[in-house]
Amino acid sequence: MLKRLQKYGINESLKNFFPTSPSFKDDIDRAREKVRKEAIEKYDGGKDSQISDHVAKYTRAEYFKSRPSKANLPPYSGFETIIDVSTGVIRNLLDPCYWMYDAELSESNDKIKLIPHGTQQSVLISRSNKLWERLEGLDKTDVDCSKDQAEQIFNLFENLMVHFKGRLMSELSEPRTVTFVITSQVKELMEKIKPLLDIAQKAQLLYTRHGKDKRTSKKITVYVPNRLLLINRGLDPHGQYASASIKSSDILAAATKNKKIPVPKTIGADEIIQISLFETNG
16 A cells, blocks of 8 residues: 555655544543543552553443434544455455545645545545445345345344444443354254355455354354444444354344344343454455
């Protein structure tokens, strides 16, 4: 990416060329201070490592959780956010950058020195909206998908976003989880689920990562929704290195019956898979 900028005579660092919204930085600082005070009280002073770990885990969750329910979408911007939204796929990284540069170029005849955070936010929201529009009509795209399958895939993603939002607004130990693994896999159910997941992967709406459950060392498949979809729903595309554990029966019910995926109500009931990734696919 840096070489691409230099090719056009732009010698700024990527962080300077894609600056983060000042208001986001300020709000994150306030969230960090609030979480730090809570951690000091929770651990009664505690060890520095306990407090710093707590702050690292919950600061962004506090920011997203504390936003008014009727507020506009967060000011998504900054090169780190663009990386997060790419879901680790190069073409997904380049696409919004192209539209951001094009938007600035159309407004100015001068050399582009940076992409303002407002332009970044506008483009990310626009590209997210378009991806949702595509998701709503998968049977009308070049993906081999029936109308019923398209509706079921949309239901599944809709309910996944609701589930992730529910986690974010909860008191669970990993509130920013935006990936999932399928547990309690029943053969008959998985035979109905797999075709939907395959179509979503072909449409680049879903990716897989392969790894191990840190607790059991068992190999697992981690399902990663295209993180650009999270923007439209006001979620945190940065996520966490953990995956929500969702039963195959809940996945199928979300797709075929449009039923909400249950969110654990307490920290003790939190079903999370701590993962160690060793392979990327999709």
